[in-house]
Amino acid sequence: MPSEVLYWLLGDGRKIFMDCTVGYSGHAEKLLEGSGPDGRLVGLDRDRSAIEASRQRLSRFGARAILIHGHFMELKQHLSEQGLAQVDGIVFDLGVSSPQLDEPARGFSFQQDGPLDMRMDQSIGGTAADLINRWPEAQLADAIFQFGEERFSRRIARAIVRARERHPLGTTKELVSVIEGAVPANYRHGRLHCATRTFQALRISVNQELDCLESALRDAVDVLSPGGRLCVISFHSLEDRIVKHTFRALSGKEDPALVVLTKKPQVSTREESDRNPRSRSAKLRAIQRVSKEGHS
Numbered sequence: 001m002p003s004e005v006l007y008w009l010l011g012d013g014r015k016i017f018m019d020c021t022v023g024y025s026g027h028a029e030k031l032l033e034g035s036g037p038d039g040r041l042v043g044l045d046r047d048r049s050a051i052e053a054s055r056q057r058l059s060r061f062g063a064r065a066i067l068i069h070g071h072f073m074e075l076k077q078h079l080s081e082q083g084l085a086q087v088d089g090i091v092f093d094l095g096v097s098s099p100q101l102d103e104p105a106r107g108f109s110f111q112q113d114g115p116l117d118m119r120m121d122q123s124i125g126g127t128a129a130d131l132i133n134r135w136p137e138a139q140l141a142d143a144i145f146q147f148g149e150e151r152f153s154r155r156i157a158r159a160i161v162r163a164r165e166r167h168p169l170g171t172t173k174e175l176v177s178v179i180e181g182a183v184p185a186n187y188r189h190g191r192l193h194c195a196t197r198t199f200q201a202l203r204i205s206v207n208q209e210l211d212c213l214e215s216a217l218r219d220a221v222d223v224l225s226p227g228g229r230l231c232v233i234s235f236h237s238l239e240d241r242i243v244k245h246t247f248r249a250l251s252g253k254e255d256p257a258l259v260v261l262t263k264k265p266q267v268s269t270r271e272e273s274d275r276n277p278r279s280r281s282a283k284l285r286a287i288q289r290v291s292k293e294g295h296s
């Protein structure tokens with residue numbers, strides 16, 4: 001939802017930005033273009049290949065773009081290492097990127113065969129294969145239920161444990177066929193691929209995606225300058241719930257200087273959903289630290 005991000009973040013003298021999930025720099029590039037000639041952006045991503053690709057894509061902006069391989073739970077530290085205490089606009093565009101999904105070797109996609117990896121940061125251990133082959137059945141079922149909201153979580157966990165007793169599961173296709181064999185036929189041929197929810201759950205578990213989201217959002221509003229804005233795009237209800245509740249708590253009693261700008265989350269336009277089907281489930285929420293003169 002690049003145009004919505006630009007709508008909320010650009011203007012009113014905002015010049016210093018942080019993209020906490022810079023990915024392949026779709027948003028970052030537009031923010032730098034829109035804030036030229038002196039706007040600056042710090043881009044973070046826990047995926048080293050995203051940082052390398054962004055370095056090339058943003059090279060024409062020179063020192064205006066700073067790219068860092070890191071986790072957004074350490075955003076304050078990364079900013080202070082750049083000599084920055086405050087920024088005017090922050091974006092989080094959560095989840096996986098299309099290049100991550102499209103690369104079979106990363107193991108994120110059930111549509112392509114690859115190793116069961118799913119780590120966003122490949123410099124730290126704990127792949128999806130480790131989890132699938134080692135976790136007790138109940139822990140697997142709970143994760144698939146909680147993070148995938150998968151109603152057949154128990155059947156799927158049982159089938160995984162049976163399959164791994166024969167030999168450890170190593171590839172995405174092996175896991176897909178275990179899932180297909182575990183669910184009822186009408187679910188197997190339903191509108192949503194029957195492995196979608198299990199893959200989402202595993203990805204969230206491998207990357208511990210929900211664990212530090214609230215604290216990262218709290219750190220982000222702490223470093224917003226007066227008049228500064230934070231935009232968060234989420235892709236599933238579990239993330240959106242955390243964003244909604246954190247914004248509500250912050251703008252309620254906790255910090256009277258914070259105002260939620262989006263009463264309801266913004267969703268992608270019909271045109272964008274047609275062009276990019278993944279954006280169909282995207283929800284954007286924005287919050288602002290009011291300037292001394294009041295909220296602009």
Ligand SMILES: C[S@@+](CC[C@H](N)C(=O)[O-])C[C@H]1O[C@@H](n2cnc3c(N)ncnc32)[C@H](O)[C@@H]1O
Pocket residue numbers: 020021022023024025026027028044045046047050070071072073093094095096097098120
């Ligand atoms: C949806 S993509 C972002 C796409 C980006 N907005 C663009 O325009 O190209 C999400 C990115 O966030 C990164 N990411 C997810 N969790 C992260 C975290 N905790 N810290 C830093 N980066 C993270 C992923 O590696 C991925 O590259």
